[in-house]
Amino acid sequence: MALIGRTMAATLAALALAGAAGQPAQAYWRATGSGTGTVSTAAAAANVLTLVLTATGSGHTVKASGKAGSGSPYQATITVYLCKSSPCNAANAAATLTTTQSGGNYSVTSGNLNSWATVYGQANQLQNSGWRDYATAPAPISNP
């Protein structure tokens, strides 16, 4: 009986030591990270695009014209958005005209805009770099 008692006591003592000395083996730490970098945009040719809207006085049409980029940096297509309200852009366009530049100039005429109270315009031209140039007509046309 005494032997059993001593054995139990020894076992419990060992357990006590193991528990007390037990290391948090599954404990883990956390770390924070930091650093810096940059994001650079591509180079591009100058934006030379302009847009002027003119009432033609014929058939309630509007002429969109201006200067455009020519040569290797630029694509030839010019897209002109016509809108009934400002700001004028692709999302707000009520009519879209396309043409190509020639010698650094372009001109394109709309269809009949008789029902429009005001005509706003935006032209854009894509560069081969991926940049798109924009030009907004400085003044809208009223009652074309």
Add this chain to the structure above:
Amino acid sequence: MRKYAIAAGLAAVAAVGILGGRQLALAGSDNSVPGHAFTLSGSVGGLVPGIRTPLRLTVANPDSQPIRLTSATVTAGPVGSACPAGLLTITSFSGTPETIVAGRGQTVIELTVTLSAQAPDACKKVSFPLTYAGKAEQWH
């Protein structure tokens, strides 16, 4: 009777000791231990409006223990009032896919950065400064 008292006392000590070890382990899982840090680095160029571009970040772990990356975020600074940082959209990393960085090792994660399609001319050929922040935990 005395033997039983001793046994009970030792049992109590054992229980306290074992539970104490577990408590230490749990406490360790809830708190960051200062002094553990890792680095994030990487840059990208040639960004044009409206095009998603990969931003590859190198995660370097100087510690001898492996880590599991749990988050990584990027903050862009402006290059001028005419080209604000808000024109950039940059994704973040939230722990998926699981990314383990070996002790004293490094790995690469991929985010994406997009410049607004409406970016003005002032954003041509400029460089936005980026600040990276991340979190990780020791990996067993």
